[in-house]
Amino acid sequence: MKDRIRIALAGNPNVGKSTIFNALTGSNQHIANWPGVTVEKKSGTTRLGKTEIEIVDLPGTYSLTAYSIDEVVARDYIIEEKPDVVIHVIDATNFERNLYLTTQLMELGVPLVIALNMSDEAEKNGTLINRTLIKKYFEIPAVRTVGSKGEGLDELLRAALTEAETSPHHEHAIGYGDEIERHIAAIVAVLEKDPNLASRYPPRWLAIRLLEGDDNAQDKIQKSTITAAADAILASIDTEKTEAAMADRRYEVIAALLPQVCTTCVKEMNASDIIDRVVTDRWLGIPIFLALMWAAFELTFAVATPFMSAIDAVMGSCASYVAGSGMEPAWLASLLGDGIIGGLGSVLIFIPNIFILLFILSLLEDSGYLARAAFVMDRLMYAIGLPGKSFIPMLIGFGCNVPAILGTRTIEDKNDRLITILINPFMSCGARLPVYVLLAGAFFPTNAGTVVFVLYVLGIAIAIGSAYLFRKTILPGKPAPFLMEMPPYRFPTAGTAIRHMWDRGEMYIRKAGGIILAGAFIVWVLATFPWGAEYGSAESYAGMIGHLLEPLVAPLGFDWKIAVALLFGFIAKEIVVGSLGVLYGTGEDESSLTGALLADPSLGPVAAFALMAFVLLYMPCVATLAVIRKETGSWKWTGFSVAYGIIVAYLVAFVIVRAGPLILGGI
Amino acid sequence: MDDSEERTGSVTRCEPVTTLDMISPPGSCRVASISAPAMVRKRLLALGFIPGAAIEAVRAAPLGDPVEYRIKGYTISLRKEDARLIAVTPGCA
Amino acid sequence: MASLTKRIVAGIFGILYLTFGVTETLSGLVPGIAEQTAAFMIPADIMGGLVLCVVAAVYLAALYRFGTGAGSGQAYLYVAMALSVIFGTVALLSLVAQGTDLLVFGEEPWSPIALLVPMVWLAILPAAGISVWKSRFPGHMAGE
Ligand SMILES: Nc1nc2c(ncn2[C@@H]2O[C@H](COP(=O)(O)OP(=O)(O)O)[C@@H](O)[C@H]2O)c(=O)[nH]1
Numbered sequence: 001m002k003d004r005i006r007i008a009l010a011g012n013p014n015v016g017k018s019t020i021f022n023a024l025t026g027s028n029q030h031i032a033n034w035p036g037v038t039v040e041k042k043s044g045t046t047r048l049g050k051t052e053i054e055i056v057d058l059p060g061t062y063s064l065t066a067y068s069i070d071e072v073v074a075r076d077y078i079i080e081e082k083p084d085v086v087i088h089v090i091d092a093t094n095f096e097r098n099l100y101l102t103t104q105l106m107e108l109g110v111p112l113v114i115a116l117n118m119s120d121e122a123e124k125n126g127t128l129i130n131r132t133l134i135k136k137y138f139e140i141p142a143v144r145t146v147g148s149k150g151e152g153l154d155e156l157l158r159a160a161l162t163e164a165e166t167s168p169h170h171e172h173a174i175g176y177g178d179e180i181e182r183h184i185a186a187i188v189a190v191l192e193k194d195p196n197l198a199s200r201y202p203p204r205w206l207a208i209r210l211l212e213g214d215d216n217a218q219d220k221i222q223k224s225t226i227t228a229a230a231d232a233i234l235a236s237i238d239t240e241k242t243e244a245a246m247a248d249r250r251y252e253v254i255a256a257l258l259p260q261v262c263t264t265c266v267k268e269m270n271a272s273d274i275i276d277r278v279v280t281d282r283w284l285g286i287p288i289f290l291a292l293m294w295a296a297f298e299l300t301f302a303v304a305t306p307f308m309s310a311i312d313a314v315m316g317s318c319a320s321y322v323a324g325s326g327m328e329p330a331w332l333a334s335l336l337g338d339g340i341i342g343g344l345g346s347v348l349i350f351i352p353n354i355f356i357l358l359f360i361l362s363l364l365e366d367s368g369y370l371a372r373a374a375f376v377m378d379r380l381m382y383a384i385g386l387p388g389k390s391f392i393p394m395l396i397g398f399g400c401n402v403p404a405i406l407g408t409r410t411i412e413d414k415n416d417r418l419i420t421i422l423i424n425p426f427m428s429c430g431a432r433l434p435v436y437v438l439l440a441g442a443f444f445p446t447n448a449g450t451v452v453f454v455l456y457v458l459g460i461a462i463a464i465g466s467a468y469l470f471r472k473t474i475l476p477g478k479p480a481p482f483l484m485e486m487p488p489y490r491f492p493t494a495g496t497a498i499r500h501m502w503d504r505g506e507m508y509i510r511k512a513g514g515i516i517l518a519g520a521f522i523v524w525v526l527a528t529f530p531w532g533a534e535y536g537s538a539e540s541y542a543g544m545i546g547h548l549l550e551p552l553v554a555p556l557g558f559d560w561k562i563a564v565a566l567l568f569g570f571i572a573k574e575i576v577v578g579s580l581g582v583l584y585g586t587g588e589d590e591s592s593l594t595g596a597l598l599a600d601p602s603l604g605p606v607a608a609f610a611l612m613a614f615v616l617l618y619m620p621c622v623a624t625l626a627v628i629r630k631e632t633g634s635w636k637w638t639g640f641s642v643a644y645g646i647i648v649a650y651l652v653a654f655v656i657v658r659a660g661p662l663i664l665g666g667i
Numbered sequence: 668m669d670d671s672e673e674r675t676g677s678v679t680r681c682e683p684v685t686t687l688d689m690i691s692p693p694g695s696c697r698v699a700s701i702s703a704p705a706m707v708r709k710r711l712l713a714l715g716f717i718p719g720a721a722i723e724a725v726r727a728a729p730l731g732d733p734v735e736y737r738i739k740g741y742t743i744s745l746r747k748e749d750a751r752l753i754a755v756t757p758g759c760a
Numbered sequence: 761m762a763s764l765t766k767r768i769v770a771g772i773f774g775i776l777y778l779t780f781g782v783t784e785t786l787s788g789l790v791p792g793i794a795e796q797t798a799a800f801m802i803p804a805d806i807m808g809g810l811v812l813c814v815v816a817a818v819y820l821a822a823l824y825r826f827g828t829g830a831g832s833g834q835a836y837l838y839v840a841m842a843l844s845v846i847f848g849t850v851a852l853l854s855l856v857a858q859g860t861d862l863l864v865f866g867e868e869p870w871s872p873i874a875l876l877v878p879m880v881w882l883a884i885l886p887a888a889g890i891s892v893w894k895s896r897f898p899g900h901m902a903g904e
Contacts, residue, residue, distance in 0.1 A: 063713030094741045097715055213705060240708075244701070247712035248719070265740070276726070276735075277832050278839040284818055285729035288843070291814040294807055295850040302854030309865040375744050379730035382746070481707050481749045483714065486735060486742040 011089035013060035019147035066216035092122035213239030304352035315345035343520030366492035385471035397427030413480035519622030606660035617649035777816035784809030848883020
C-alpha cells in the first residue's frame, strides 16, 4: 500500500465533477489559481484506510486539445505533474460524446478509472452500460456513481487505489490506420532522440498532438535539439486533414465499441425537449425569460431587506454603544465608531444581496435554464458585441453592481467577461436612486419620474456604447463562438446551490472585504482630520480636497461642497445625499435639504441634472471596485474602470451643462 | 479520398453540399467538412462534428439565431455565423 | 388528444392571470384606479402585472394549441403551471420578507392577510395540479 497518492478528476463540463469532488473531500479543500492563469484550481484531501489521497479537480473540458486555457491546464497537469490516477467522470446519459475525452485521456498513458456518474438518470431513461465490458475493451475499470447522492464513491476511491497500485504504466493505444501510424512512428523516432523531451512527455502522445497541428505541443518541442527534424517531417503533412481523420477515427473506435458496452443507449431527452419547446418559443421565449429575471431580481432585493435591516440595526447599536461609552481619547472612539464599525457595515450590508443572488444563479445554472437564457438572448446581445450570458449581470446591475459583477463568473470567454464587468457600473444601481430622488424631486418636481427614467436609459446607452467601443479598440474581436451544450433540465439540489453560493460569497468577504474596509478608513481619515474639524466640513481634509478640486469641477457648475459629496460617494453612492446634508448644514432632514439646495444660486435644473448624470457615471463605488479587482485579477483594469468612468461622467456632465440650457429653455 | 465520402455516398440520394446555417429547423443533414479556423475546428471535432456525422436542426432561438442542433445524442447550439463554417449534405438523415 | 379537464384548466387560468395581470398593470400606471383595486388585494405593481400577463400568455398558448391541434399543448400547460408555482413562491417569499422587515424593524403594522395577492393564491391550484399530474406528464407529452 502506498501511503500517499494523488488523484486528478477530469471530465466534460456539467457531468457532476464538482459534486463528486465536494462529496469526496468534504471541507478539506482549498481553492487557488493555477499558476499564471486565472483558472481556478480546487484541491482537497481524503483518506482511505492508511492511504492519504490528494484530489485535484481539473477544469471541465470537452477534449484535451489546446482550444482553451482550461484544456491546456488540464492536460499539462496530467502530463507534467503525473498524478497516480486520473478519474474520468462521465455523464452516463451522454455516454458517446463523453467517451471522446476518454480516448484522449487514454493516449496520455496515465492509469484511468471511469466514474459513470448520473447513473440514476441514465437508468431511469433505460440506458444500460456494461461495466465489465468497458473493463474488457478499454482496460479501464468503471464504477457506477451518483454524485448528488454520494453513491459509489467509496468504490470509486478503492478502484482508483487499486489502479494506482497495480498499473504503473498503461498503454491504451488507438490505432489510427496505416498512413497516420507511419507518420506517428516517424515523429516518435525523432522525439526519442531527445531524452529530455521523451522523459517529460509520452512520445506517442506528443507525436499525435504535433500531427494535429497543436500549437501548444509545437511550443513544447521548440527548445529541443530535434526541433528542425520534427518540423521537417511535419511540413510534409497536411495537419488539418490528419486532424479530422484522427477525430473521425476516435469516434469510429467509440462507435464500434458502443453497441456492445452500452446495450440500450437511450438518446432521446424527452422531458427537456418538451420544456424547451415552450421556453424558447418564438413569441413566448423572451417574455418568459424576462419574467424569470424579474423573479430573480425580486428575490435578490426583496428577500434581502430584513437581513439588511438587521445588519443595519446591529451595526448601528454597536456604533452608538461606542459613541456612548465615553471612550478616551475621542479620536479612538471616532475611529472605532465611524471608521471601523461603519466600514464593516459597508462590507456586511452587501452580503444578503450577494448570497441570495449567487444562490439563484446557481439554481438557474444547475437546473439547465441558464443555457436556455443565453440561447434566447444571444442574438440581441451579439448585436452589441457581447454573448447572451452577459444579459443577466447587466440586469442585476440595476439592483447592485457588486453581486452583478460576481455573477459574470458564468461567462467563459475572458474578453467577453471583462467587457461585461467594465460596463456594469453604468447600470444604475439602487444606491443611486436616493440621489436622483432628492435632486429630481427638488429641481423637477412635476416630472421627476421622467427625469429618473431618462437617467436609467442614459446609463444603458453608455453601457452599450462602451461595450461597442471596447470591442472596437482595447478588447478587439467577436464574442466567443457560441458552442454551447444544452444540458438536460435537472432538479437543482439545494446542497449544490448552497455550496456554489458559499464558495463565491466567501471569496467576496475575504478578498473584497479588505479593500472596502481600507476605502472606508481612508474616507474616515479625510473627513475627521485635522482633529477638531467638524466631520466632513470645510476645515477637514476632505473639505480641503473639495476646495482643491473646485476649479476642476467648476466647468460642470459644481462647487466644493459637491466635490466633497462626490468624494464621499465613493464609499457608496447614496452617501452623497447624507454628505450634502452635512455640508449644507441641514443634517438628516431631507425637506430642509431640498430647500437649501433650491436656495443655492449655483445650482439650477441643468446643474442638478448634470450632477445626477455625474453620480450615475463617475466611478464605481468602493465595493464595486473591490469586486472588479477581484474578478479581473488586475489593478490595471480596476484603475481603467475608474479613469474611464470619470472621463465619461465629465464629458457627459459637460455636454449637459453646455447644451442643457438650450434644451431646457425657459425652465 | 477518405472514407467520409464513401459513407455519405452509401446513403440514399443526398442533395448537393451546402452549409449548416442553411438547414432550417426542423431538418437534418450530415457533416461534409469543416472550414473553421484551427481553434474552432478542434472544438467542433471534439464535439462530434466529424465528416459523416448526422445532425438534426432542432429549433431556432426566438430571434432566429442561434440554432439548436442534435448530434451524437445530445444537443448543442451554434450561432449561424459559426454554423456557416460547417459544410453539410442535406436530406441524408 | 387532450382531455377536457386540461383545456378547461388552461382556459380558466389563462383568463384569471390575464384579468389580474392587466388590472395590476393598470393600477400601477393610472393613479386613480389603485384605491379601488387595493380593496380586492390587488397591488398596483406594473412589473408584477406584466409577469402575470406572461403567465397568462403561456396558459392561453396551451389552450390555443389544444384547440388547433398544433400539438405540444400539454407542454405549454405544464410549463405554465410550473411558472405559476415559481412566481407564486417568489411573491410569497418576498412578501414574507417585507412583512418581517415591517414587523421587526418598521413602525407600521403588518398582517399576514397581505400575503393574499393574486400571484400567490393563483399558484395554489397549479401547485396541487403538478403534484397530482407529475408522474403522468412527461409520458403524455412525449406521446403527442
Ligand atoms: N441526477 C444526478 N444529478 C447529479 C449527479 N451528480 C451531479 N448531479 C447534479 O448535476 C449538476 C451539475 O453538477 P456539477 O458538479 O456542478 O458539474 P460539473 O460542472 O461537472 O462540476 C448539479 O446540479 C448536481 O447536483 C448524479 O449522479 N445524478
